[in-house]
Every structure is written in structure tokens, then in C-alpha cells.
Amino acid sequence: MARKQMVLSNKEELKSDLELAKYFKAFELSTEFRRIKFSDKSLFHHLPRLIKAGIEYQFLSYYFGSVPKWRVLARKLLSAKRIAPDYVMTGPSKSGSSDLVSHLLLHPNILHPLAKELRLYANKDWRLYYPTVKEKKNLERNIVGPARCGYLEPTLSNLKVLERLHDVNPDCKVIITLRDPVARAYSYWKWEIFVGGSRLKQNKKMAYFQDYSKYIERALDLFPSIKMETVCGPQVLESGIYYKAVEQWINRFGRKNVLVLDVAEYFQDRQPVLEKIQKFLGIPVISIPEYGKKTNENPIKLPPPDPKTKSKLAKFYQPYNKKLFKLIGFEFDW
Incomplete structure (x- = not known):
């Protein structure tokens, strides 16, 4: 994609498609690796695809998480002076941030x-x-406005990250993407099942993971005294309590430097939210092409949450949501 003009002709549309793909390929390969791990078939069955995907993974320009060690070593040997992030895009895990983050990279x-x-x-x-x-x-010589580069990890409640980023750049712009905590809990459970794969299926002591209502019932029973068992790391209920973490970011970076968004508005209509972010970052407002598929979406299909469990969670989160809305000065449709 042409860096200045986006899409102007059929030839440049092809460039745009290629540019889009490079920012989403790592997510697709990571999902494929997990899908193979989740599969009941042997690794030998998947070997041809694993080899092909593994080679392709070595030479990506943008990764989801794990980067080949030789790529990092090569950068280390260059000994070039490198920039620090001047904006942050964060939130809780499974808040849909991967899609938003990756589309903004097209700017x-x-x-x-x-x-x-x-x-x-x-x-x-x-x-x-x-x-x-x-x-x-070099980029700033060829664009209008400043060049930006972000820290893009969903570590909303990690105070070590907050302080490290503040030490590096106290003037960072902070974009926090939140999701209805009831919907996020279900998405997080699905991710636990997907990442846990056969290992989780075979663990009889964690059989309740296979039933969403039992999973949430156990989490509610243990809260707040005992941590819930988890495959992915974050706690399912605590990750949906946002107000205190958002408060910490506001207190550290200043209210004018923090933008809080409901990711549901983004998935309903991407462009207005992307434009809001561009204005917040002080960069020219343009129309950003859409990739189509939702980035990092869980490929497995599981039964939807039952109304009773959703009601329990809504009641649980209501007082915390009220504190969040009072803090930010407006409400989301949760």
C-alpha cells in the first residue's frame, strides 16, 4: 500500500491487500498452530502444514507474540538506536483489541x-x-504530521507495565479498549478451552471447564478469596473489573491523555472509532481499509451462555461498572 495515498487505483488496491495481509498473518498462523494443538489428530497428520507454516513464520514483518530468536538477535547485533513507544493501546485480555490495533497500523x-x-x-x-x-x-520526511509507534499489549491491570511506560515516556497517549465484562467472560472461557486443548480435556480435576455455567459458578464461589484455576493466566472475573485499573492509568498519565473506548462500538462500525483514535493521536484522519475477518477470533464453536449465567454475571459486575462510568464521566451500553 502506498504510505501517503492509501487506495487510488486497481494496482494500488493490490498493494493495499498485501499490506493488510502482513499485519494479520501472524494471528492467522498462531491460530492455526493452536488449532492443530487442539485437534484430536496426531502431529504427524499435520506435519506438512506445520513445516510450511513454520518456515513462513520465520520471516514475518509483524508478530502476534512469540518472535523467532534469530530475528531478535539480528537486531541486537545491529546496535542501532531505537525509539520508545509514544502511545499505548491496552485493555483486558479478550477485549477485541487485536483487530483494532492491527487496523490502526495501516495508517x-x-x-x-x-x-x-x-x-x-x-x-x-x-x-x-x-x-x-x-x-x-525517514518516515517523517514523507508524511504529514508526526510518526507514532505504540505499545500494544492487553495488560490493563499490570502496574509494572504502567510504571515502565511512564518512565520511558510520561507523555504517552493511552487508549484503553474495554468490553462488556459479561460478554468478555464467555469469550475468555472459550479461549481457555482452545488454548488448553487436549490437556484440559483430559484433566478430570478441571472437568467443570467443559461447561460454561459450572465454570462461572466456580469462579463466583471462589471470588474474592481464592484464585480461579486458569490456563491462560488472568483471572476470569477480576479481568472484567475495570474501574480501578482505568483509574491508575488516568492518575499516572493525566485524564487528557487517556481515551477509553467500548470495543462493541468499533465492531459495529470501525471507521468512526478509528477516526476518534487518529484525532486523539494528533495524526491526519484518513479512511483505513478493512481486512474483513475479525483478527485473533477463536475458531472453535461452543454452546452459547445460558441466560441464568449471564444474569448472574450482570448482577456481579453492575456495581463495578457503575464505578467505572462515574470515573470516565459517561456510560456504555452494558
Whole structure:
């Protein structure tokens, strides 16, 4: 895709398609790897595709999380001075941020890190994942407005990340994408099942994972005294309590530097939300092409949540949502 003009002709539409694909390919390959892991068939059955996908994965320009070690080492050997993020896009896990983050990368003023989720809080070499100072200067010679590059990981409640980012750049713009916590809990359960794969299926002590209502019933029973068992890491209920984490970001970076969004509005109509973000980041407002498929969407199909469980969760989250809405000064349709 032409960095300045987006789509102007059939030839440039082809470029746009290729540009779109490169920002979404890592998610598709990661999902495919997990799908194979989730499959009941042997790895030998999937071997041809694994080899092909594995080779393709080595040479991507943008990764979901895990980056081939040789790519990071190559950057380290270059010893070039690298930039730090000047904006943050974060939220809870399974809030739909992957799609929003990846579409914003299509903007000509946006530079992308090597990976969306680079574990800044645990990665001493995190700056290697960012573009060089020279790359940023070269881009700014050919665009109108500033060049931006973001920290894109869903670590809303991780105070180590918050403080590290503030130390690096106290003037960071912070975009927080939230999702109705009732819908997010169901999506998170599905992700637990998908990531856990056969290992979770075979664990009789965690049989309640196979039934969403039992899973939520156990989480509600244990809250807040005991942590719920998890495959993915975050706690299913606590991850949907947003107000205190949002408050920390506002207190640290200033209210004018924090934009809070409901991801449901984005999936209903991407462009108005993308335009709001562009204005917030101080970059030219353009129409960003849409990839079509939802990024990082769970491919497995499971029974929908029953009304009783949804009602229980809605009642559980109501007081916390009220605190959030009071903090940000407006309400979402949750």
C-alpha cells in the first residue's frame, strides 16, 4: 500500500491487500498452530502444514507474540538506536483489541513494533522490538504530521507495565479498549478451552471447564478469596473489573491523555472509532481499509451462555461498572 495515498487505483488496491495481509498473518498462523494443538489428530497428520507454516513464520514483518530468536538477535547485533513507544493501546485480555490495533497500523503515520505482545514487564530487551530512530526520521520526511509507534499489549491491570511506560515516556497517549465484562467472560472461557486443548480435556480435576455455567459458578464461589484455576493466566472475573485499573492509568498519565473506548462500538462500525483514535493521536484522519475477518477470533464453536449465567454475571459486575462510568464521566451500553 502506498504510505501517503492509501487506495487510488486497481494496482494500488493490490498493494493495499498485501499490506493488510502482513499485519494479520501472524494471528492467522498462531491460530492455526493452536488449532492443530487442539485437534484430536496426531502431529504427524499435520506435519506438512506445520513445516510450511513454520518456515513462513520465520520471516514475518509483524508478530502476534512469540518472535523467532534469530530475528531478535539480528537486531541486537545491529546496535542501532531505537525509539520508545509514544502511545499505548491496552485493555483486558479478550477485549477485541487485536483487530483494532492491527487496523490502526495501516495508517501511513504509524510505525509498527516487531510484535504486538512483547512482554515488556519481563523482557529486558524490549526496545529491540521497536523501529530505529533513523527509520522514524525517514518516515517523517514523507508524511504529514508526526510518526507514532505504540505499545500494544492487553495488560490493563499490570502496574509494572504502567510504571515502565511512564518512565520511558510520561507523555504517552493511552487508549484503553474495554468490553462488556459479561460478554468478555464467555469469550475468555472459550479461549481457555482452545488454548488448553487436549490437556484440559483430559484433566478430570478441571472437568467443570467443559461447561460454561459450572465454570462461572466456580469462579463466583471462589471470588474474592481464592484464585480461579486458569490456563491462560488472568483471572476470569477480576479481568472484567475495570474501574480501578482505568483509574491508575488516568492518575499516572493525566485524564487528557487517556481515551477509553467500548470495543462493541468499533465492531459495529470501525471507521468512526478509528477516526476518534487518529484525532486523539494528533495524526491526519484518513479512511483505513478493512481486512474483513475479525483478527485473533477463536475458531472453535461452543454452546452459547445460558441466560441464568449471564444474569448472574450482570448482577456481579453492575456495581463495578457503575464505578467505572462515574470515573470516565459517561456510560456504555452494558
